[in-house]
Amino acid sequence: MQNILQEPIEDYLNEKSNNFGGNSLADKFRNQFPQQIEKIIIDKIRFKVIGSPGKGNWTECPWIAILDTLITETPQKGYYPVLLFRSDMTGVYLSLNQGVTDVIENYKREAKSVLKLRAEDFRAKLDIGKTNLVEKIQLHSSTKNAKHYEAGNIIAKFYSSDNLPNNEELRSDILKFLNYYENLTYSDTSFSEEPEYGFEKKQIRLHKRIERNSNISKKVKKIKGYQCEACSMNFRDKYGELGDKYIEAHHLIPISTLGIGKFRVDYKNDFAILCSNCHSMIHRLKDPSDLEQLKKIVLKNFT
The missing domain is CATH 3.30.920.90 (Metal Transport, Frataxin; Chain A)
Known part of the structure; x- marks a missing residue:
């Protein structure tokens, strides 16, 4: 070398x-x-x-x-x-x-x-x-x-x-x-989670960086489309051209399984496509990787 x-x-x-x-x-x-x-x-x-x-x-x-x-x-x-x-x-x-x-x-x-x-x-x-x-x-x-x-x-x-x-x-x-x-x-402090252990903190930061990476998000959306997987909302249906091809990508892999310094991305299975509201709500679950639980909550409260 x-x-x-x-x-x-x-x-x-x-x-x-x-x-x-x-x-x-x-x-x-x-x-x-x-x-x-x-x-x-x-x-x-x-x-x-x-x-x-x-x-x-x-x-x-x-x-x-x-x-x-x-x-x-x-x-x-x-x-x-x-x-x-x-x-x-x-x-x-x-x-x-x-x-x-x-x-x-x-x-x-x-x-x-x-x-x-x-x-x-x-x-x-x-x-x-x-x-x-x-x-x-x-x-x-x-x-x-x-x-x-x-x-x-x-x-x-x-x-x-x-x-x-x-x-x-x-x-x-x-x-x-x-x-x-x-x-x-891992020095990014732009979010509020403060876990007890430094190792877990690094995992969360890696999780956030993967989720926010624009290149990854674009590939996920291209593969999975633009309809919310929890509530079925499509921004174009509600906002016309303004909402065309708008959606958010949520990383589903639990932080405990993320190796420090490494990641492998399965665009189809590692992410959920969610509207802004559902993306916020899934982060409030005890397990933010549980898309099925979020779907059940949406269905139960749908009127």
Whole structure:
């Protein structure tokens, strides 16, 4: 796996003087290098690895990112671990960083300030103790994206070009950063449940992230349709075009069965399609996975 650092460090600047299209090193960034990192990731359904030497032309700072699909499907938004190469190839960072494109589009000239504030907030949620990790990175580039990646860095480890890690060291570091990533995944406090045990709290947070993941919800709705499975309401029947294809997806799997750090999704059987009212009511049941009980309640009280 060491060649994913060594080869770009040695060859990238020379290759930049060659044609971008059909270039073998550019192709390795898109395919071979990400595939090598994927081999050390256990849950290949939840995580995906994307590499980029640029789009249409060489970028100054090529990268390889590991995305948790519960957080983001694209490196343009969210946060994720990423291997970020300096523009002069004097080294590479393993950085827990933020997608910058979405922030730039939304905050314009204030984007760097927003990224720095978010990075400080993320760091406050991590317990990293005394390590050789750095809060500031220098990519030696004046490009817009590079400057924003510098601002978006949460924590990073630097590998100098003359002191690159061996395969085992790099593998160990990537797994450590995935653990930091996991800790941030469970740091969401935007809901009120406060279970007694931390393990259960993590399960609930994973449950919430799966349920709220828009990509998963879209696939569930496409498969199961848009009629509430508890009360049979269809928003289009009541609201016309305004309610067309509107419904909510509820994750049925009990939190006690969710493995920390893993999930497998069965779009047809793991979810219920519910109207807003039934979705709220099923969360009030002692067992929010008991769709049949909710159906009985609806039927009993139907007038």
